[in-house]
Amino acid sequence: MGIQVVSGQKVILTESLESASKFIFKMEIENRFKGTFDMDLFAVNIEKNAIANKENIVFYNNVKDIGKSILYSEVYDYEIFEKKIDLDIRLLPEATDKIVMAATLYRNLHHADKDKETGFTFSAVNKTTGLKIFTLKGSIPANGKETLVLGEVYRYKDTWRFNTVNNYSDENLLGVLNNIYNAKVY
Amino acid sequence: MAVSLQKGQKVDLTKGNPGLTKIMVGLGWDTNKYDGGHDFDLDAAAFLTDENGRVTSDLDFVFYNNLQHPSGSVVHQGDNLTGEGEGDDEQILVDLSLVPQNISKIAFTVTIHDADVRGQNFGQVSNAFIRVVNEATGIELIRYDLGEDFSIETAVVVGELYRHGGEWKFNAIGSGFQGGLAALCRNFGVNV
Numbered sequence: 001m002g003i004q005v006v007s008g009q010k011v012i013l014t015e016s017l018e019s020a021s022k023f024i025f026k027m028e029i030e031n032r033f034k035g036t037f038d039m040d041l042f043a044v045n046i047e048k049n050a051i052a053n054k055e056n057i058v059f060y061n062n063v064k065d066i067g068k069s070i071l072y073s074e075v076y077d078y079e080i081f082e083k084k085i086d087l088d089i090r091l092l093p094e095a096t097d098k099i100v101m102a103a104t105l106y107r108n109l110h111h112a113d114k115d116k117e118t119g120f121t122f123s124a125v126n127k128t129t130g131l132k133i134f135t136l137k138g139s140i141p142a143n144g145k146e147t148l149v150l151g152e153v154y155r156y157k158d159t160w161r162f163n164t165v166n167n168y169s170d171e172n173l174l175g176v177l178n179n180i181y182n183a184k185v186y
Numbered sequence: 187m188a189v190s191l192q193k194g195q196k197v198d199l200t201k202g203n204p205g206l207t208k209i210m211v212g213l214g215w216d217t218n219k220y221d222g223g224h225d226f227d228l229d230a231a232a233f234l235t236d237e238n239g240r241v242t243s244d245l246d247f248v249f250y251n252n253l254q255h256p257s258g259s260v261v262h263q264g265d266n267l268t269g270e271g272e273g274d275d276e277q278i279l280v281d282l283s284l285v286p287q288n289i290s291k292i293a294f295t296v297t298i299h300d301a302d303v304r305g306q307n308f309g310q311v312s313n314a315f316i317r318v319v320n321e322a323t324g325i326e327l328i329r330y331d332l333g334e335d336f337s338i339e340t341a342v343v344v345g346e347l348y349r350h351g352g353e354w355k356f357n358a359i360g361s362g363f364q365g366g367l368a369a370l371c372r373n374f375g376v377n378v
Contacts, residue, residue: 006305006307006338007305007306007307007309007310008306008307008308008309008310008337008338009307009309009337009338010309010334010336010337156333156334163309164309179219180219
């Protein structure tokens with residue numbers, strides 16, 4: 001079942017650095033308006049020196065990072081669009097500071113009535129046990145926002161955690177990485 | 187050099203600093219850039235309690251609307267509405283020699299103003315700290331950095347001064363509450 005999280009909420013993924021390390025982060029987008037809305041899911045590995053190697057930005061056009069610690073997959077169904085990030089924490093490079101999970105928002109302007117919006121859920125599952133850890137529910141507004149930062153997977157002491165951000169931005173993903181995370185992409 | 191504390195750690199304040207009576211308690215924090223369209227307004231406060239952790243009067247709650255305890259022992263230096271800038275965001279002065287004998291503890295807290303309405307919590311606050319400074323010399327005596335142990339809490343008891351064997355000690359508490367200032371007031375017995 002898992003918990004439903006809100007902005008600012010922190011969730012422990014691993015109780016110790018030796019415990020389970022494989023997680024699935026899944027985004028499900030309602031296709032209520034038949035292709036009018038979509039979200040592209042990104043996982044960005046930001047290193048401790050605030051640098052993001054573009055080969056470690058994983059999304060539909062780059063489905064794995066250099067170390068194959070982050071893998072992307074997607075399924076387009078008639079009712080639900082499903083985007084998935086498989087994360088194996090043990091394979092992350094030592095230089096990793098955090099993995100930013102974000103989505104860019106798409107709407108077909110010819111069909112995106114300003115009164116419409118569509119819902120999505122973003123959830124995390126422990127791949128070893130199959131148990132859902134948390135769910136974040138939200139919506140794609142019909143206009144305005146470009147990017148949604150869902151959250152960050154980060155290391156704190158001997159644990160890996162997820163920090164729920166759930167913050168919409170007017171900027172594109174690169175702008176968010178530059179201005180929110182002071183990260184340089186190379 | 188200041189003693190750096192871990193959560194739950196207790197240290198002597200006056201025993202190791204003979205003659206110390208006037209201290210400044212500084213509290214600071216940083217808020218992240220995901221403000222959800224609202225500014226963060228964090229408020230520091232002090233609760234002067236008996237040995238059971240309860241106030242004996244609502245005036246034992248010193249905060250932005252009651253800046254000074256009737257005894258003059260605890261004085262809040264005023265509300266900082268934005269938390270911008272380096273160093274302390276809010277400061278509370280304590281004259282230990284003026285603390286009434288029926289007061290056993292002085293708890294220092296931070297709450298987020300209008301947290302529920304603004305959708306804010308301590309998971310969106312980082313680098314929070316409390317420090318105790320010798321007011322006469324400006325020397326920092328104690329520092330407690332709270333780390334990232336908070337999540338959806340909207341109020342935090344950061345630390346407390348307490349009497350022990352005729353001396354004052356400091357306890358790094360770092361306990362979070364949901365329910366904001368109202369929950370804290372109920373915890374300490376203040377009528378809300």
